[in-house]
Amino acid sequence: MARSDLQGTLDLLVLKTLSQTGPLYGYGIVLHIQSASDDLLRIEEGSLYPALHRMEQRGWLSSQWSLSETNRKVKYYKLTAAGRKQLETAERDFEQLVKGVRAIFRYA
Amino acid sequence: MSLFRRISNLFSRGKLEQEIQDEIRSHIDMRTTGNIEAGMDPEQAHRDALLRFGNPNLMKERVVAQDAALTLESLAADVRYSFHQLLRNRGFAVITILTLALGIGATTGIFSILNAWIIQPLPLKDPQQLIIFWRAAAEVPNEPAYYFSWRDYIYFTQRSHAFQSLGASFERSYALTGNGEPENLNGGIMSRTLFSTLGVSAFRGRLFLPDDDMGQPVAVISHALWTRRFHQSLDVLGQTLTLNDKSFKIVGILRPGFSYRVLDQPHDIDVWTLIQAGDPHYKQDSVAAVAIIGRLKPSVTPAQAKSEIASLQAENDRHYPDIPKSTAYLSSLQQDNTREVRASLLVLGGAVGLMLLIACTNTASLIVGRNIQREKEFAIRAALGSSARRLLVQLLVENLVLYGISGALGLLIAFGSVRGFIAWNPFGALPAQPVTVSLPVLGVAAALTVLSGLFFGAYPAFQAAKLNVNQALRASSSGASAASGTLRSRSIIVLTQIALSVVLLIGASLLLTTFLRLNAQPLGFNPADTAVINLSLSHKRYPSGTQLTQFADRLVQRLRTLPGVDAAGMTLFLRMSDAGTEPMQMDSQRDVSEEHLPQAVPVTVGPGFFQAMGIATIAGRDFSESDVQATRPVALLNEEAVQRYFAGKNPIGEQLRIGNPKDAETQKNPWLEVVGIVASTKSTRYNQIAWESRPEVYTDYRQQQFDQSADSSDFTRMSFVVRTRPGVSLSDAAIQRAIWSEDPNLPVGQIKSLGEMVSGLQTQPRVRARLLTVFAGLTLLLAAIGIYGVMAQSVAQRYREIGIRMALGADRNNVLRLVLKQGLSLTLFGVVLGTILGLVAVRFMKSLLYGISANSPATYFGVIAVVCFVSLIASFLPARRAATIDPVRSLRTE
Structure with missing residues (x-):
């Protein structure tokens, strides 16, 4: 069974974002998810940080303090090789979940 | 980089928290700036940013919780916090630590002594194979009454097949003269086979050789005598020793620590000599008394050996119709050495075991009580985002710190009590091996400490983890008790304590009466002067x-x-x-x-x-x-x-x-x-x-x-x-x-003096009575602390209820009675339970009693009266406090 709860979804969104944009800080990740989903997905912004730290703990992300475009001191998160692998797994799991849910919707 | 940061985080939680704080703040700032750019006024922009973010403090807690590597650091913080807590509740800390330390210390001490005496094998080769022989009187088959005779020894050596070898010896006072001050030595006279049966070797020189029992008499001295009298000079080998006016050549020194004692003999032998071949007193049919020891063949059980010796004895006794009727009585050498002290040591062991139990339950009761007081603290912390796991870990750490300090102090007490015991030497004899705080005993005590810490610490923490935040907050403000469940479990603990102290008091009282009766017994002679x-x-x-x-x-x-x-x-x-x-x-x-x-x-x-x-x-x-x-x-x-x-x-x-x-x-x-x-x-x-x-x-x-x-x-x-x-x-x-x-x-x-001889005979009952009285007293004290704690807590919880009662017209006496009734009903249940347990327990002490029946009603009523009186006092103090509650203030509180 694919692990596909909400937390897993947040992880997937973060990993995907970082793979598309390169290194990014928390607020940037929020903005990216918001705009890339045409404002459909709004996450509770605070809950992003426990997820980021957890993923860093697991070695999927690495982080570094640096200055943002607006010269603010922010912490940049970057995908690691392990994070890339995890992204592939998570994407596969998510596809399965979507397929499964669709199948139920189509059932008549 | 990140790993390095995490490691450095271990040493500074503050730094990590600062980083998280910075990260969160920059996020909220950016969102606010974004909002202002989108056209909000600054105040609205900031509020929106916070709203979108959620509770920053909660988030910070959660982020910190993610950092697994922080566990160690937070443990150190918990330990620091625990010390802080203990210092804040000094009274609680002192009582708990003393109670536990006393329990652990006394138990470790007494069991170390017990261990050296009756558990640790004797310092001889394969001591479990050594069996000693006595004759028991026909009426008392399980106590040695007579020695076997030399002729029995000869008979057994010729016919027994159960033993690898047999040895015989007897003790003799030897007057050492000629060289310095005359001195009485503890002499041992033995058959040539004794040392080989015991499996002992020489430290210097040699032990006895096959033809040493002919010609010039020779002697082997103990390491202790060699040290004391001859200052470890090797010149003594070959020197002549004058014992009872006879000359012996010293041929060897026994290894240090060698000890062979029979029949509770309180001292070791200083000098060993041989029964000489051709000695007229040791002919084939000699009735000279000897202690016979045998080393079993590995395949033979003690029971088989016993039946063999019993039948050989019956066979040999038929030749001598004039000897008193007796049966063979065989026991292990260790059992033989501890016959008199065994009962006392077991009674003591049981008493300190009960005391440890009471000390542990008392501490549990104190901890439960304290946690109830802190329930609100926990509830608030839970509401502020502390996870249940976090609270649990912290409570466990707090308890382990408490138990750790008590354990360490307990060990000091154990060392002290062992030393004190050796100095006091209440039995007038010490075991053959030195009494030390033994490693296994230490291990058991440590395990006991940690386990009881985890168990009694985990239970309240478990309760705390289950704690319903809303209910707890509401409960503490409304005055109703959310902790009535824990009060009930505390009551059960106290009830058990009262019961256990009743048991110990009954035992102590019976032993004390025994000792007093023995002492008051007219002996027919006057031991004074x-x-x-x-x-x-x-x-x-x-x-x-x-x-x-x-x-x-x-x-x-x-x-x-x-x-x-x-x-x-x-x-x-x-x-x-x-x-x-x-x-x-x-x-x-x-x-x-x-x-x-x-x-x-x-x-x-x-x-x-x-x-x-x-x-x-x-x-x-x-x-x-x-x-x-x-x-x-x-x-x-x-x-x-x-x-x-x-x-x-x-x-x-x-x-x-x-x-x-x-x-x-x-x-x-x-x-x-x-x-x-x-x-x-x-x-x-x-x-x-x-x-x-x-x-x-x-x-x-x-x-x-x-x-x-x-x-x-x-x-x-x-x-x-x-x-x-x-x-x-x-x-x-x-x-x-x-x-x-x-x-x-x-x-x-x-x-x-005759008085000293008489009191020497009463050593065991006297020591038993004294020590058990001390332990029973301590136990009663602990139980009183338990009752006081529960009653005080109950009064605190019923503060408002009592206030309402008084507002509605209850007077001070009603309140006093209300609280006392609660305390006394607890006591009565405990006393009934204790009396029943006591009636069972004293059945094992019947042989230790004299002049009083194990079911003596006076004893039981006396003990019950004392326990009721003590618990009355212990519940009177909180009751008096309850009676002085000001109804107006109590209703206004909170």
Whole structure:
């Protein structure tokens, strides 16, 4: 069974974002998810940080303090090789979940 | 980088928190800026940013919780926090730590002593194979009563197949003379096979060789004697030792720590010598007493060995119809060494075990109580985002810190109590191996500490983890009790404590009564103002009976002239325990068959003995100076003999003879005329505490011939009893001078009083009573603390309820009664439970009691009264506080 709860979804969104944009800080990740989903997905912004730290703990992300475009001191998160692998797994799991849910919707 | 940061985070939680704080703040700032750019006014922009973010503090907690590597750091913080908490609740901390430390310390101490004595194997090779043989009296088959004889030893060595080898030995006091001050040594005389049976080797020199029992006598000395007397000089090997005026060549020194003791022997042997081949006292049919030890063959069980020896004994006894009826009694050497102390040690072990239980439950009760007080703190912290796991870990750490300190302090107490025990030496004997706080005991105590810490710590923490935040917050403000469940479990704990202290108090009270009854028992003699001198007179220097008689006459005369002396007398036999009986023929009852002959303890004394002992003459006359060899031999009987064998008739004038008429030896004994009756004296039996009177027949030493050849030893022992006027104390030096003026070469051993001898016999009951009383007292104190704690907590919880009651018209007395009732009902349940447990427990102590029944109602009622009284006081204090509650204030609170 694919692990596909909400937390897993947040992880997937973060990993995907970082793979598309390169290194990014928390607020940037929020903005990216918001705009890339045409404002459909709004996450509770605070809950992003426990997820980021957890993923860093697991070695999927690495982080570094640096200055943002607006010269603010922010912490940049970057995908690691392990994070890339995890992204592939998570994407596969998510596809399965979507397929499964669709199948139920189509059932008549 | 990140790993390095995490490691550095370990050392500074503050730094990590700062980073998270920065990260969160920059996020909120950026969102605010974004909002302002989108057209919001600054205040609205900031509020929106916060709203989108959620609770920043909660998020921070959650982020911190993600950092697994922080666990260690937070543990250190928890430990720091725990110390803080303990310091804040100093009273709680002190009581808890002392209670636990006392429990752990006393348990570890007592069990270390128990361990050295009865658990740890003896310091001999394969000690479980060593079996010691005694004869038990037919009536008491499970206590040794007699030694086996040399002839039995010979018989067993020739026929037994259960043992690899057998050895025989007996103890003998050796007077060491010639080299420095004369000294009495503990000598051991042994068969050549003893050391090989025990499996011991020499430290220096050699042990005995096969032909050492012929020719020049040789001796092996203990490491302790070598150290004490010869300062570890190797020159002693080959030197000559003069023991009881005989020369022995020292051939070897035993290894340090070697110990071979029989029958609760309190000391080790200083010097060992051999039974010489061809010694006339050790011929094939010798009845000389020996302790026989055997090393079992590996395939043979002790039970098989026992049945073999029992049948061999029965076989051999058939050749000798005159010996008393007895059965073989075999036991392990260790059991043999601890026969007297075993019961006391087990009683003590049980008592401290119960005390540890009470200490642990008391602490649990205190911790539960404290956690209830902190319930609101936990609820608030849970509301602020602390996870249940976090609270649990913190509570566990707090408890482990508490238990850790108590455990460490407990170990100190354990070391102290072991040292104190050795210094006190209450049994008058220490085990063969040194008593140390043993590693396994230490391990068990440590495990016990940690486990009880985890268990009692985890339970409240578990409760806290289940805690419903809303309910707890609401409960504490409304005054209703969310903790009634924990109060109930605390009540059960206290109830158990009361029950356990009742059990211990019953035991202590019974043992104390036993000791007091033993002490109050009139003994038939007066132990006050006496001195007893034991002398051993060598037959080399006193070769004839006349010389021995004259020495005794002269010394008694001289002792009487000492200042302050009222009376002095001599006896050949001054023992207050384990006197053997002899059959007695009576002229008026010649037709009695030999197995029905009256039995009495023969005691040889001289004139002045009864006055010196303080034994009353009931009828007839005492021995007098006119009873001499030439006059008609006379005897005195004690009242016990008169009552048992003369059924109230006056025995004065009766003729009697000591010994079995069938026995050839008896023919040598003269017929004695009974001239007087003296009061019965009390004595005990080996390993029994009860005093009893036994029939005794007294004879006068001056009318007897000392028969040195029949005595298997080389000397005659005499005891001199001196009575001084009350208040006059006679110095040992004065007595010594008197003796040395008669014979300057006579070693004078320890001079004791009769009182000391009597109290020596009561060592076990006295120690048991004292220690158990101490433990029972401590237990009662702990239980009182428990009751007080529960009642105080209950009053605190019912603060508002009591306020309402008082507002509604209850007066102080009603409130007082309300609280006292609660405390007393708890006590009553505990007392009932304790009494039932006590009735069961005392069944195991019946053999330790004297003069009181194990179910004595007075004891039980007394204990119940004391416990009720103590718990009344313990609940009175909180009750009085409840009665002084100001209803207005209590209703306004919170």
